Structure formats: structure tokens, C-alpha cells
Amino acid sequence: MMSNMMRKRKKQGGFTFMELMVALIIVIVLVAVVILVTRGFFGKARGSALDVDLHSVQTAVDAYGLQSGEWPTADSSLPPKGQYALIDFYASASFDNGGKTMIFYPHFITKLPRHWDEEVWRIDSAALVSVDIASDKY
Numbered sequence: 001m002m003s004n005m006m007r008k009r010k011k012q013g014g015f016t017f018m019e020l021m022v023a024l025i026i027v028i029v030l031v032a033v034v035i036l037v038t039r040g041f042f043g044k045a046r047g048s049a050l051d052v053d054l055h056s057v058q059t060a061v062d063a064y065g066l067q068s069g070e071w072p073t074a075d076s077s078l079p080p081k082g083q084y085a086l087i088d089f090y091a092s093a094s095f096d097n098g099g100k101t102m103i104f105y106p107h108f109i110t111k112l113p114r115h116w117d118e119e120v121w122r123i124d125s126a127a128l129v130s131v132d133i134a135s136d137k138y
Helices: 002-012 017-068 104-108
Strands: 084-086 094-097 100-103 121-124 129-131
Touching (some): 017 094, 017 104
């Protein structure tokens, strides 16, 4: 009789409700861990990318100002105290240096930062660079 029940159980196959529930709980926990890890990871990566870009643009602005005596803005000057001017990565941010035209990009900054074309990169009256975008959106 016992061997008859065992044969019948083996023929039916499949999983019990408890086995399915345990497997489902394990999958849910793994998905939650992956989501939490990737959100934290990408948030930190965005902050790091912003820091790197800010440092690169600030260094390029300083070098441009030292070599040209001007600034990479539309009118080549710094704004009045308490105001900001947009950084011009292309158009008017250039000067003549011994017969060669030096342009802010690519001569002073070799890689354009994120959002460079969205008018969020700015410079203040003390020649400090900032970006007008939330770090978590960068």
C-alpha cells in the first residue's frame, strides 16, 4: 500500500503550494535587493559625473581666462556681482593666439560635459563655474 502511494505521488509531479511560495519569496527578495543596489549605485555615479564635469569645466575656464584675458561667455566678460552668465562652449568663446584661433571647446576642454547645450552651465562674477540642474537629474 505504501509503495502504491509513492508511485501515485511520483506520477502526479509538480510543486506544492509551499514550494511555490518559498520560490516566489526568494525571487521577490532578490529583485528588491537588485533595485535598491542599482538605485544607490546610479545616484552615486551621477554625483561623481557632475563633480568630474564641474572640475573639468572650472579648470578649462581658468586656463581660458589666463591665456586670453577674457572669459568663455557671450560677451567675453564676467557678469556683475550676484549674477550669472552662461558659458559659451562654441560660438563667441574664442580668441586669436599668434595666428591660431583658440576656441574654448576643443582647445581648453576636450570633452563636452553633460547638458552643455541646455544653457545650464554658468559662471559667476568670481569666475566660479556652476550648473543649474539638480545633481540627481544630472
